[in-house]
Amino acid sequence: MLTKKGAATRRRIVDAAATEIRERGVANVTLEDVGRRSGTGKSQLFHYFPEGKEELLLAVARREAERVIEDQQPQLGSLTSWAAWGRWRDVVVERYRRQGVHCPLGVLITEIGRHTPAAQAVTRQLLDQWQAQLRLGIEQMRESGRIGPAIDPDRAAAALIAAIQGGVTILMSTNSAEHLEAALDLFLDHLRTAAPAPS
Amino acid sequence: MLTKKGAATRRRIVDAAATEIRERGVANVTLEDVGRRSGTGKSQLFHYFPEGKEELLLAVARREAERVIEDQQPQLGSLTSWAAWGRWRDVVVERYRRQGVHCPLGVLITEIGRHTPAAQAVTRQLLDQWQAQLRLGIEQMRESGRIGPAIDPDRAAAALIAAIQGGVTILMSTNSAEHLEAALDLFLDHLRTAAPAPS
Incomplete structure (x- = not known):
């Protein structure tokens, strides 16, 4: 289970990814783009989505x-x-x-x-x-x-x-x-x- | 306009392509496969589908x-x-x-x-x-x-x-x-x- 803060961060990452994908198409969006938009570092991204882009796409x-x-x-x-x-x-x-x-x-x-x-x-x-x-x-x-x-x-x-x-x-x-x-x-x-x- | 014989050959090519694609998936089918199945040579295939696979796929x-x-x-x-x-x-x-x-x-x-x-x-x-x-x-x-x-x-x-x-x-x-x-x-x-x- 995520803490309340953890859940909020995860949600911010997912929403950022959703917006990036809506704006630029799924093929053009990298984890770096999502990190930048959500203000999240790479290690944080992998903390919430250990399996990387696949797992993030599913959450989106x-x-x-x-x-x-x-x-x-x-x-x-x-x-x-x-x-x-x-x-x-x-x-x-x-x-x-x-x-x-x-x-x-x-x-x-x-x-x-x-x-x-x-x-x-x-x-x-x-x-x-x-x-x-x-x-x-x-x-x-x-x-x-x-x-x-x-x-x-x-x-x-x-x-x-x-x-x-x-x-x-x-x-x-x-x-x-x-x-x-x-x-x-x-x-x-x-x-x-x-x-x-x-x- | 195609002659009656031409239309029949074209139809045979399209049906062969349709069967190949149904059986093996569109990504795995080449023009060679379609030629083999329909008994058509490469030059004949390109006579009916000058633009190649794209045009054939549309016909299928x-x-x-x-x-x-x-x-x-x-x-x-x-x-x-x-x-x-x-x-x-x-x-x-x-x-x-x-x-x-x-x-x-x-x-x-x-x-x-x-x-x-x-x-x-x-x-x-x-x-x-x-x-x-x-x-x-x-x-x-x-x-x-x-x-x-x-x-x-x-x-x-x-x-x-x-x-x-x-x-x-x-x-x-x-x-x-x-x-x-x-x-x-x-x-x-x-x-x-x-x-x-x-x-």
Whole structure:
């Protein structure tokens, strides 16, 4: 376990590496650059990342994955009304529209090796966390009677994650949010039309 | 324009390259390997692909994109009943389950360079063709009254393409078809529940 100070230093190194990689591309960033930006010496860098750049890249990937969730807050964490779902939908579209064709997390996953267990664990954890929050939102809407009992929260959340993932992948190759928006809107329409009729 | 014989030779070269790449990975395949497998001499290879490996890879990518559509036929081309949609859904799930974590087209797109105009044109054309066939299916279901007028065929087809793309991307990192199936099923449920009530 790291001390509080140690954890702060490690976090500073990871954030510095993330910024360098976002600005200049993963291939152009050296440990020296990260040291300079974070104000950390080489021995300190190796204290926190004994295996060097590989290990640091993985930590940066985890940080970028956290950001995907953070960027959707507080909306993602409080999906308790249709208005809240609509706001979250807009935040997602806006986030990915701004991001455009270059995905910081995707770059890192490709660099680490898409099929390595480490990269897959990062991807998997992000999808799991994201899906769990969406499922919670759907469950809350069901409990308050806004979504009908025909909707299975688990499968609906999985479908929604797939729709977002696909919309974002297409946006990254076309630079258009058209598919992402169509997928989110159809999904929300489905949740709404599966709602019980107003009494 | 190529003669009929020329087109056949070119096709044989592309198919040989596709098979070699599927079997041994794009990094390990040389033009010599492709020549050997297709029974084509070096001068013939350069006659059809004057720019060498780059140009051949692009032709193989186009061929792999065609296969994505072909593998869904005849189901994709005749989405005129709910039973037909169900069969097509099963074909898609089965195709990607079999393919697993390694996507031949994705490998080529990565090799050519995801952000190059050539790679984007291949991706774009595949998405456009696929979406057009799905839109046609939705339109036919609307015309026969099986899908209600609230469904916009264009946006619904875009949403479905996004859902498939995302489900497949997740399958490639988790080796599970769970998200793909959930997304397809929710989508089909939505088309069905937006159908006019039986009279």
